[in-house]
Amino acid sequence: MNAVRSGVVRQLTPGRLVAYAALALYAVVSLYPFAWMVSGALKGRDEILRGGHLVPREPTLDTLVDTWSRLHFFDYLLNSVKVAGLTVLGVLAVYSLASYAFAVLDFPGRRFLFWFFVALLFVPGITVLLPLVILENKLGILGTHLGLVLPFVNGTAPLTVLLLTNAFRSIPRELHDAARVDGAGEARIFWRVYLPLSRPSLITIAVLTAVPTWNEYVLTRVSLNDESRYTLPLALEALASGNVPRYNEIMAGSLILVVPVIVLFLVAQRYFVNGLTGAVKD
Template sequence: MVSGAFKTREEILDGGHLIPREPTFDTILTTWNQLAFVDYFRNSLIVTGLTVLGVLVVYSLASYAFAVLRFPGAKTLYWLFVALLFVPGITVLLPVVILENRLGLLGTHMGLVLPFVNGTAPLTVLLLTAAYRSVPKELREAARADGASEARIFLRVYLPLTRPAHITIAVLTAVPTWNEYVLSRVSLNDESLYTLPLGLESLISGTVVRYNEVLAASLIMVLPVIAIFAFLQRYFVNGLVGAVKG
């Protein structure tokens, strides 16, 4: 992919060698400037950013309730979330599309964000609940003795101590959302709302496939994911270890 992104169309069709004879940035620049990839990139950032934000806000609160608070039906509801891990996402595609159409969300970015947030619930609740349970109860009791409210305990005690777990969830949410294709393909018809996977598909579905541009577009898609993981790798590993121990 990296090699093809720096080749001309003629050179990549010639094949037979991995390293480009005359490396060129023209393919990447052409793909970025002439194929609306700036718009696709922005749309992917919007959808991914809103999804990650929604997941962290909604399921951090839900997981805190499961891990710390006591209320009727807590265990049943928690295991119901966990059981959803075994439900293939493709089986709910048609109901989601029908529901979005009735709600007027089909063909919008929010029509992607809400199902993505909902789809990450099982794994997120499982990992964050385990992370919150690993926090010593004595810290919460000491904060309550000092007069701290439940919200203050959550914000000042539990969130800082479980930061690696939240970063892990952010990465596990951002990567599949950034790469998601099926629901985006079914939902979006307006090209101005396309995300990067749909932009990449438009290159492949043309009458004449320019493979060097397809590989350049793939490289554009992959680089942010690699950069995020490389930057957050330490927190990601610690978050997984902490959640498993919890």
């Protein structure tokens, strides 16, 4: 027991203490705005206008209930789920196949195409916004959810290809060769061998795709004019742009927007770290 205690004491070097203190400070600074958001969502209008205290003196769920029902947040929630869900499915379906080809198959120009995808990581998405809007207008999909899903899927290509290709490369080549000896084709090897072994990486990609898609504002604001197709970020903007902003309702809307992301991460966190580590270790 004494040996364990002395080992713990030796590990707490001044450098570690400074690092822990910096991380604790960063956590407080990061969580403080979130705490105010939760606090505001639980306050009535009069109390939040008085301000000055973090803990609600008269906590109430009426603000959340009224914001949810009066502003039809459920409809906007379904729109966000639809766009984010279709984007995740499209990313996993398209780029898992592309990454398998880059990692396993041998074809002319493989290295060039792979590094071309990786190079796209350094292209700011805002630079293609205007050409994208013009193209979608000519295709007749501007202002639709499909006009959001397709650019989101395309924009996720560089990071997804990089992570999944490395994840597939980390799988022993002997498994592929053994499956070929047993008579399996490439499609069956991909479905039965590579996808199951890459589940943590696939879940990581799903989370990394879903979160920014869920929070996307710029392209959504430019594309959508029909209020019935609004996603949650646009609904929150409409809530904040009134003549007399109701700050407690804005906080309640923000909480409704962020809770699904937190739940998603909590559910997938045990896969997330393993998947990210496996995807970047090579």
